[in-house]
Amino acid sequence: MTAAGADLAFLGARQLAGLVRDRKVSPVELTQLYLDRIERLDGRLRAYITVLPEAALAAARRAEAAVMRAEALAPLHGIPYAVKDQFDTAGVRTTSGSRILEDHVPTADATTIARLNAAGGILLGKLNLTEFALGGTQQFPFGQPRNPWNLDHDPGGSSSGSGIAVAAALCAASLGEDTGGSVRSPASFCGVVGLRPTWGRVSRHGSFPLSWSMDTPGPLGRSVEDAALLLQVIAGYDPNDPLTSRAPVPDYSRALGDGVRGLRVGIIRELTFGADTQPEVREAVVAVARKLEGLGAATEEVSLRLVPLAGAIFMALADADGAGVHHRWLRTRAADYDQGTRRRLLTASLIPSAVQQRAARARALLRAEMLDLLARHDVLLCPTAHQAAPPIAAARAAITTRHEAAGRFFTRRSYVTPAALAGTPAIAVPCGFTRSGLPISVQLIARRFDEATLLRAAHAYEQATGWSKRRPPETA
Amino acid sequence: MVSDLTTDHVAALAAALGLPITPDDLVEVTHRLNALVEALEPLAALPLETIEPTARLADEPPAS
Numbered sequence: 001m002t003a004a005g006a007d008l009a010f011l012g013a014r015q016l017a018g019l020v021r022d023r024k025v026s027p028v029e030l031t032q033l034y035l036d037r038i039e040r041l042d043g044r045l046r047a048y049i050t051v052l053p054e055a056a057l058a059a060a061r062r063a064e065a066a067v068m069r070a071e072a073l074a075p076l077h078g079i080p081y082a083v084k085d086q087f088d089t090a091g092v093r094t095t096s097g098s099r100i101l102e103d104h105v106p107t108a109d110a111t112t113i114a115r116l117n118a119a120g121g122i123l124l125g126k127l128n129l130t131e132f133a134l135g136g137t138q139q140f141p142f143g144q145p146r147n148p149w150n151l152d153h154d155p156g157g158s159s160s161g162s163g164i165a166v167a168a169a170l171c172a173a174s175l176g177e178d179t180g181g182s183v184r185s186p187a188s189f190c191g192v193v194g195l196r197p198t199w200g201r202v203s204r205h206g207s208f209p210l211s212w213s214m215d216t217p218g219p220l221g222r223s224v225e226d227a228a229l230l231l232q233v234i235a236g237y238d239p240n241d242p243l244t245s246r247a248p249v250p251d252y253s254r255a256l257g258d259g260v261r262g263l264r265v266g267i268i269r270e271l272t273f274g275a276d277t278q279p280e281v282r283e284a285v286v287a288v289a290r291k292l293e294g295l296g297a298a299t300e301e302v303s304l305r306l307v308p309l310a311g312a313i314f315m316a317l318a319d320a321d322g323a324g325v326h327h328r329w330l331r332t333r334a335a336d337y338d339q340g341t342r343r344r345l346l347t348a349s350l351i352p353s354a355v356q357q358r359a360a361r362a363r364a365l366l367r368a369e370m371l372d373l374l375a376r377h378d379v380l381l382c383p384t385a386h387q388a389a390p391p392i393a394a395a396r397a398a399i400t401t402r403h404e405a406a407g408r409f410f411t412r413r414s415y416v417t418p419a420a421l422a423g424t425p426a427i428a429v430p431c432g433f434t435r436s437g438l439p440i441s442v443q444l445i446a447r448r449f450d451e452a453t454l455l456r457a458a459h460a461y462e463q464a465t466g467w468s469k470r471r472p473p474e475t476a
Numbered sequence: 477m478v479s480d481l482t483t484d485h486v487a488a489l490a491a492a493l494g495l496p497i498t499p500d501d502l503v504e505v506t507h508r509l510n511a512l513v514e515a516l517e518p519l520a521a522l523p524l525e526t527i528e529p530t531a532r533l534a535d536e537p538p539a540s
Contacts, residue, residue, distance in 0.1 A: 312515035327493075334496050343501055347508040350489045355512070358519045360529030365522065399504050405511035 005033055009169035010471060013079050013226045016172055020078040023067060027078030030172075031060035031122055034080045038124070038170050041475060044151060046143035047164035049085045050093055051125040056080065059122045076233060077120030082171040084159045085126035086133050087113050087217070088206035096208040097129040097158075099141045100329055100336050110206025111241065112175060112217045112234045119233040124171050127161030131341040133182055133210050134158065134322060136409075138340040138396055146392070147189060148472035149438050153389040156186035159220070163190035166220045168475040173221040173230055179210045180314045181416025183218040184428035184443060189389035191430045191439030193458070193468065194220045195227040198448045199423040200245045202231075203238035209325055211318035214420045223468055224429065224459040228252040231451060247449060255452050260460045261296030263453070265289065266377035269301045270308055271386075276411050278387045284432035284440040285383045288461060292381075295460055302373050302380065304418065306366040311413030312406075313366065314421060316359035319348035367422040370445075374424065379457050380445040384428040385415055388438035415443070425451045429458045430467040437473075481510055 008016075008025065019025040035053050042048050063078040085095050088106035095101045109117065117123065128145045130137040135157050145160040147153040148168040155164045159176030163186025166174050176183040178196040187194025195218045202217045209215055219230030235249045271277065272285050289299045306313075323330070326345050334342055373380060399405050419426035424445055431442040442461075446454035462468055486506045490497045497505065 309515065309518060312512060313519075315512060316516060331494050331496070339501075343504050343508065346490065346495060346497060346501060346505045347512065349493060349495055350486060350505070350509055351512065355516055357529060358524060359516060361524035361527040362516075362519045362522065364527045364529055365524065399507055402507045402511040402514060405504075405508045406515055409508070409511070410515050 006169070006476065009033055009037055010222065012223045013076065013081070013173040013221060014223070014229050017076060017079050020067060021073055027060040027063035027067070027122065028057065030078065031056050031080050031124070034124055034171055041168055042170060044146060044474065045148055045164050045168055045170070046128055046140070046145045047161040047168065047170055048082070048125045049095060049097070049128050049142040049161070052092065052123060056122050056124050063120065063122060074118065074120035075229060076116065079121055079172045080124045081116060081121045081173050081175070082124045082127050082162070082165050083113060083175040084129050084162050084177055086129055086177050086208045087175065089113055089123065089126065092126065094126065095142065096133065097131045097137070097140070097142065098337070100333055102141070106206070108206065111203035111238045113206065115234050116175065116230070127159070127165055127174060129160055130157040131338045132208065132322070132326070133177055133179065134341050134344055135182070136340040136344050136395070137338045139338055141338065144392065147389050148474040149191060149389070151474060152391055153438065154189060154392050154395060156189035156389065158182040159186050162220045163187055163192060163194070166190070166192045166222055167472055173219060173226050175230070175234070176218055176220055177207055178216055178218045178420070179214045180318055180413060180420045183220060184384050184416050184426060187220055187428040188384035188441030189439065191467070191470065191472070192220055192222055193224050193227050193430070194218065194428045195231060195451070196419060196426045197231060197235065197451060198425045200243055201425070201449065201451070202234050203241040203244050205238055205240035211321040214318055224427070224455055224462050225253065225256060227427065228256060228455045245449065250452050252452055252455055255456050256459045258456050259295060260292055260457050263297040263378045263457060264376065265292055265297045265299040265457070266302035266373055266380045267299055268307065268380055268382040269303050270305070271382035271415055274308070276386045277383055280434045281383045281385070281387060281440055285381070285442050288431050288442045289381060291461060291464055292457070295464060297457070302377065304366070304369055304373065306362060306369060307418050308414055309362065310366060310417045310421060311410035313359045313362050314413055314417035315348070315409060316351055316356055317363060319344060320351050320356055323348035363421045366418065370418060370422040370424065374447045378446065378453050382443050383415055384441035384443040386412055388434045388440055419445050424448050425454050427454050427458045429462055431465070432467060481506060481513070
């Protein structure tokens with residue numbers, strides 16, 4: 001061992017992989033370290049739905065034997081990871097966070113899981129999520145996930161456990177799924193890095209669907225380089241998902257250290273300076289822009305006139321897709337859904353087609369505006385969320401007027417859904433803390449299939465600041 | 477124009493689709509639906525008629 005237990009657990013996946021390769025850390029010790037942390041901390045945090053101690057330790061022993069035989073090692077060899085319980089895992093219960101699937105055991109791995117395992121990753125378990133990855137769950141069937149920075153606050157969703165587990169070092173890195181911010185929101189609230197890849201870059205095969213045209217798996221890690229490492233493993237064409245791109249996958253780590261000198265950065269005015277953005281968030285994001293300028297980037301304010309409506313446009317389209325997925329169960333098993341999920345799906349089932357069509361056309365217009373801006377800027381910049389993690393109780397309050405419904409559902413989604421609607425990659429990176437000690441996150445958005453530039457800009461900022469190195473108080 | 481679906485309207489729509497809906501759910505679903513329709517009303521002022529609402533992007537990734 002080269003570091004004490006907690007210090008080791010908080011190292012990044014890439015650093016840990018290096019230590020395993022150099023025989024300075026045993027995959028068995030590392031796996032046991034995370035299992036011990038899960039045992040000690042997860043009763044309060046509820047990041048995991050299912051933990052796999054026997055299978056993980058067996059895989060770790062095989063990984064250790066391969067190291068001792070001096071075999072060629074894959075990039076994640078011996079690295080314990082965890083996945084949102086939305087991804088199929090062969091022989092392991094996959095609930096999608098719902099009682100409806102509490103006994104569902106798939107017979108095959110999702111493509112992403114197969115690739116992570118083939119790269120040497122050791123699956124620690126399945127992570128908590130809002131029911132069916134929808135968001136708005138009132139009573140979590142497998143326990144209320146809690147924010148490690150303050151247990152009374154929301155960890156974000158829908159990939160709630162994926163954010164918690166990385167922030168609290170209950171795994172080295174995790175996989176989430178992002179339809180309209182479900183990787184970036186928990187990354188933002190939990191103070192970790194979360195990447196939404198270009199739609200079509202990563203296979204959706206074996207992931208429970210929400211919206212056909214927006215779902216995409218994405219990694220969460222304690223650093224940008226870990227997000228790059230996991231993307232490298234999961235990206236690429238999959239014959240089981242015909243909408244994945246056949247374009248070659250570049251080496252995402254190669255350009256990480258190239259800096260931002262000469263990059264053109266557009267600061268999205270409506271999301272950064274709009275009235276909904278809380279002052280502490282605005283100050284932190286403006287400071288990011290100043291930091292990038294100091295590193296050699298050129299910044300300017302830009303406008304996307306439709307982004308204030310993006311949250312509502314998204315819900316008219318993605319929720320309607322979800323209503324289609326769930327129609328049969330809504331008719332036959334409505335009482336088995338959480339109340340919040342059921343009400344959201346019932347609402348989506350009743351959206352007038354004229355409203356959906358108008359939203360679909362507005363989506364195309366918003367996408368054209370974004371792609372036009374991205375033709376003139378290398379990355380766009382804005383807050384990941386308009387506020388830091390709100391109290392859990394706020395999400396449970398009854399909705400008694402349409403104005404409360406609008407405030408609860410549309411405002412926050414307008415920050416993360418533009419990239420989903422446009423199919424572009426986006427990354428959430430920690431950029432500070434509120435006076436009450438909750439993380440603040442900046443979001444960078446890049447051209448389709450240009451994750452290399454996105455990661456490069458995010459890495460340059462991260463290296464110049466170090467917000468990602470802080471540890472939550474609930475994880476000692 | 478402000479959307480003003482009533483609980484009776486929403487109950488009838490749900491019944492037509494064969495969706496069971498409890499009285500408590502009905503009140504909140506009505507608020508949610510009215511909020512969504514109202515939030516998207518500004519789109520009516522945009523020149524959207526000529527825009528094709530395709531979900532799939534035609535642009536190709538950059539050559540590597």
